[in-house]
Amino acid sequence: MKRVLFVCTANSARSQMAEALLRHFGGDDFEVFSAGTAPSEVDSRTLQVLQDFGLDITGLASKSIERLEDQHFDFVISLCDKAHRECRHWPGSGVVMAWDFPDPKASSDPKAFALTLQEISERIRLFVLVNSKAVKSEVKTIEPLDFFKSLADETRLLSMLLIEQEGELCVCELMAALELPQPKISRHLSQLRKAGLLLDRRQGQWVFYRIHPLMNDWMRNILKDTLEHNPQLLEYPRTRLGGMKSRPSSEGNICSEESLNGI
Structure with a gap:
C-alpha cells in the first residue's frame, strides 16, 4: 500500500478534494492524507461539492503539516506553488510532485469548486491508473x-x-x-x-x-x-x-x- 500526502496552504479546498477522490478511486491501494502549511477550516463549499458528487466526506478536517513531518510518504503532492516551495524537500519521501490547480476560493465563478473537483478528479484517475498497475508502479528515473x-x-x-x-x-x-x-x-x-x-x-x-x-x-x-x-x-x-x-x-x-x- 502506497502512502500519499496532499498538501496545499490552507488544507481547506484542493487538498481535501484530492484526499476524498483518491480514497474513492484508489481503494485499498493507497493510504491517503492531506495537510496544510497554514491550515484553516475546511471550506463549506468544498464539503458541499464533494457530497454533490457522491463522495464520502467522513473524517475530512483541516490539519497542520507539522503533525506529519516525521512520517514517510511514497508520494508528497502539492496543489499550489506556495506549498510546493515549502515541501519540495520532504525528508524521506519517495516522490515529490506539484499539481498546481487554481484556488477555487479566489474565483467569482459559482461553478469554480465543481470545476476544480472535476480537474483534480481527472488527475487522480490517471494517478491511480499509473500506480495501481504492477508494471507501471515503479517511477521511471529519467536521466x-x-x-x-x-x-x-x-x-x-x-x-x-x-x-x-x-x-x-x-x-x-x-x-x-x-x-x-x-x-x-x-x-x-x-x-x-x-x-x-x-x-x-x-x-x-x-x-x-x-x-x-x-x-x-x-x-x-x-x-x-x-x-x-x-x-x-x-x-x-x-x-x-x-x-x-x-x-x-x-x-x-x-x-x-x-x-x-x-x-
Missing part, C-alpha cells in the same frame, strides 16, 4: 542526458510541445499537425513513451498520448518555457491541427480518413 536526447529530434520535440499545450492528442491529430505518416509518428511516440516522458491509452484503433504525470518538475518547466518563448515553433502545426474536421475526443469520436484529408 537529464536521456531527456535532452529525446528532444533532439524535431518530430519528437514538436510532438512533446503540442501534447503539453493540448493536454492529450491522438496519433491522427499529430499526423495532421506535423504532416507526417502514421508509422513515423507512432515510432517517435513509442520512443518517448519508453523513455518515460509520455503515457498512452488506447481508444478503438487509435492511441492517445499525454505527458507522463510523474515527469520531473524541471523537465515539465523546460517544455513550458520553450512554448512561452518560441511560439513560432507551433504556428503552422497548430493551424493544421485547428483545420482538422471531426477531431477525436475522449467521448468517443475517432479520427477518420476524412478528418485527415480535410485540412
